[in-house]
Amino acid sequence: MVATESVRQRTVPAVRGSAPIAIEQIDGASPYLQEVMRLWRARSSTLGLFPEGAFKEYAARRNILVATEKGACIGYLLFRHSRDLVVIVHLCVGKGQEGKGIAKALVARLHADTQRFRGIGLSCRRDYDASKVWPKLGFTAVHDKPGRGKDGAILTYWWLDHNHPTLFSNADKQRLDSKLIAAIDHNVFLDLYKKRNADSEALEADWLQDSLQLCVTNEILNEINQMDDGLERGRQRDFYSRFQQLTSDQTGFQSAYDALARLFDGLTGSSDDADRRHLARSIASGATVFVTRDTGLLEKAADVYDSFGLLVIHPSDLIARIDELQRASVYQPARLAGTLFRIGLLAKDQLGSAIEAFHNGAARETKATFQASLRSCLSHPKATECSVVTDSGNHLQAVFALDRSAPGELRVPVLRVGRDLIGSTLSQHIVMRVMFEAAKEGRRVVRVTDPFLPGNVVAALQKDQFVKTSAGWSRLCLNAKKTQDELRKTLAALAKEGHGLSLDALNEALDSTESGRLLDLERALWPAKIVDADVPTFLVPIKPTWAQHLFDHELASEDLFGGELTLNREAVYYRAARPSCGLSAPGRILWYVSQDGQSAKTGQVRACSFLDEVVVDKPKVLFKRFQRLGIYKWPDLYALVKKDINRPIMALRFSDTVALEKPVSFAALKQVAKSCDVVTTLQSPLKISPEFFKRLIA
Secondary structure (H helix, E strand, O other), X not given: OOOOOOOEEEEEOOOOOOOOEEXXXXXXXOOHHHHHHHHHHHOHHHHOOOOHHHHHHHXXXXXXXXXXXXXEEEXXXXXXXXXXXXXXXXXXXXXXXXXXXXXXXXXHHHHHHXXXXXXXXXXXXXXXXXXXXXXXXXXXXXXXXXOOOOOOOEEEEEEEEOOOOOHHHHHHHHHHOOOEXXXXXXXXXXXXXXXXXXXXXXXXXXXXXXXXXXXXXXXXXXXXXXXXXXXXXXXXXXXXXXXXEEOOOHHHHHHHHHHHHHOOOOOOOHHHHHHHHHHHHHHHHOOXXXXXXXXXXXXXXXXXXXXXXXXXXXHHHHHHOHHHHHHXXXXXXXXXXXXXXXEEEOOHHHHHHHXXXXXXXXXXXXXXXXXXXXXXXXXXXXXXXXXXXXXXOOOEEEEEEEEOOOOOEEEXXXXXXXXXXXXXXXXXXXXXXHHHHHHHOOOOEEEEOOOOOOHHHHHHHHHOOOEEEOOEEEEEOOOOEEOHHHHHHHHHHHHHHOOOXXXXXXXXXXXXXXXXXXXXXXHHOOOOEEOOOOOOEEEEEEOHHHXXXXXXXXXXXXXXXXXXXXXXXXXXXXXXXXXXXXXXXXXXXXXXXXXXOOOOOOOEEEEEEEEEEEEEEOHHHHHHHHHHHOOOOXXXXXXXXXXXXXXXXXXXXXXXXXXXXXXXXXXXXXXXXXXXXXXXXXXXXXXXXXXXHHXXXX
16 A cells, blocks of 8 residues: 655665665655666656756655655655556666665565565666566567657567456366466477477377367566567567466565575576576466476576475476376475464454455355354363364464264365465375374264365365265265275165265275275275285385384374474385386385384384375386475485486385374284295395284274
């Protein structure tokens, strides 16, 4: 909002060694007004004619910002309001004051003070040096027009959007939710425009259209603007308009741009700066993938992903890995690395923030309706537990309520998660937590009854095989270790109880002998285990330190589902490629945590996971492929191969780990192995029979 007090001052950091720079909004009585006009006179050849009376009028309307240092005016910004936008008339920095970040500070203040407007625009001659400055201040070159001067100089219109949501932006968001979002760089854009590279052109193949959305950021407009040929600029802008544009707020862009400085250390060329801005806009927009053929950027891919969760990839690699990347785009715990999420009860003083953050206006839910839902949950504390998820900065990330009033069911009348970069990943973890709570309490049905679920939550429910019924999204959750015959009896009893769920598909799967179908059934009944199912099951030894980081939170003195929300439903474990021991997927893993002599919780079989994928390849290939899952850093793999980057290793991708209620000691494990005529030293993975599995976890 535009300030209303007589003078408002904000101090901003200055260049090292100089005094702090203050930004002030002046009025007609300010002593700085004369200094503003003095600065204008010194730059009038480029700023143009401007009557003294007009300066006074703009000051009276409080439409001038000044930058001061040690009490002296060293720059100013003069602006006006035009309908729903703000127009910069002058941006002037005093001679000899360049390089102090004055223009950046002035624009940042204007950006902050005018958020009620759609954005900030201005026109600038293409032949002025200032045309090189506007991109660095976050502006985008939108279009050209002839100037009114006698020389007919071309003006470029520059725009800084405030990114307020509109009906169109909401529709775009919904359209993109189901696809892999890939931002293309300027070279790939030119490849598609000029039809000059087969790898890039393949991105537009028909078969990819349901899975992949190629997008552009407005940094490409700035690249186009550098062309001298006006007709060609127009043609490329027309081509640009055919793509879905990704938007980002200025704060997010600037934060990402500054954070990229480490990766671009020592690189100061204009092309390097453009690459940095393009990556920053992609990061701030929430893109999953950045497509480029630039070898320099591809060499930085691991660092970019490690720092920002953005995958920098070559077009051909993207096409080869499209299915994997589409799945990965909605689950990226590496984005959350280093961020602690906690769950606590919703406090009354958080109610207003929760309503503001999570009411689903896109689904035409009013704030009053959402407020009534939350108040209803809070008014029945004995039956309903209303919780919030907060990050390390105590910002609300999710709100959900668990209603235990119905016998045998756990109902969820509210389940809301933010729509930002972590929303999809967080949704999956909260849904898993709800299922686990139900199973732990012996409630065999989970029913999500919230009528205004956001799209990321619906996607998470569908992934976990919830079924849409008249009573909401529902599924079974059985905390049981049963044979196939025992499960048939359990399902028959549930059918008689009348929970409104069709169990025909589950019964049909129970009659199958195919390992894949039986594993799908286990997922549908998670955390249940079918103890006599003939599916590939492996006993895998793991060192305590990796067990602690990957799944065993008791080793880290945490409860598996305690006050801290664990964020690793899916993970990867690396080991030597040989011996392979018959490891194959899909299947199960029983984790044996090796003895370390320091904890009574080692030397035990402690958990069971689904084994989703087994891949053998060189360490750099695997690291790039599974980096999104976090935990491992490149030095960990480098040490595993003893610095031989050509030595193949094995990656085990696994998911939905359940801690055993009664961990199996080494001695008990040896007894079970002996009874099953199995000899093992537990130094390598071991494929075990259904009988072995049944005896271990029974």
